[in-house]
Amino acid sequence: MLNLVLNHATNHIQTRCGAFKRNIVNLNKILFLPILFLLFNCNQKQEKTENGINSESELKTQSESRNYKNEVSEFALNFSPKGASALDSIPENIIKDFRELRAIDEIAHEKYVTLIFTKLYAEHLQCCHQSYIIKHFPADKSEYDFDKLTMVNEFAFMSNYLDAEKLPEIWTSGIIEKWLTENPELLEFEPIGKYNQFIKTVSEKIKNGDYWDN
Known part of the structure; x- marks a missing residue:
């Protein structure tokens, strides 16, 4: 009888531990996904910012180049x-x-x-x-x-x-x-x-x- 009680208690504890471990794993998944999502969004925003800065820099350089050339050509022609x-x-x-x-x-x-x-x-x-x-x-x-x-x-x-x-x-x-x-x-x-x-x-x-x- 005692052995039966002990076996039942052991099985119950193992079942509870297994469920607890599964809950921890599920909790980790729940926490990991939002973090992964945030990291992905941050990378995208950073790339957009860098691309925007590069584009503005290129446009500024092109604009300055055109201005120098236009001013020189206009003066020389006139x-x-x-x-x-x-x-x-x-x-x-x-x-x-x-x-x-x-x-x-x-x-x-x-x-x-x-x-x-x-x-x-x-x-x-x-x-x-x-x-x-x-x-x-x-x-x-x-x-x-x-x-x-x-x-x-x-x-x-x-x-x-x-x-x-x-x-x-x-x-x-x-x-x-x-x-x-x-x-x-x-x-x-x-x-x-x-x-x-x-x-x-x-x-x-x-x-x-x-x-x-x-």
Whole structure:
């Protein structure tokens, strides 16, 4: 009889323990699922935030690139030099835009710097029948500021004509002829091609001595 009671008690305890263990397992599942759900949502939100930041950064960079290029192109296309000192009339903020454009779009930088200097030389030939000095260089190279915001430095960067070890005495506006001869593909840009043709026409007239009558 005693054994029967003990066996019954043992079975009852084992049944209760088994049920308790199952309840613990079920409780763990219940607690684990919400935590997993929260972690999943957090990861999604973080990815959306990071993607949003990256998208905004890319849009900002693209916008800045377009602004520099647009401002430079608009200025170069509308640039109408007058007289020998026309290069000095270019605002500093425009030269800064040219400087920024170097790193953003070197081809555009090359095209619009070329257009500026082609227009300048054409104006010098038209108004004064000759090229003009656009820069006097110091005899001591240490006295020249290669980083100064000037269109001459933009041309120097583009052309690589300025030897830091041996500076020339002067540059004239006619230096653009050398550049265009060495880079004829730039003439495919219609405004450059047009002003280059004007330069050739006027130069021929000056050479023949008949320009002065016009």
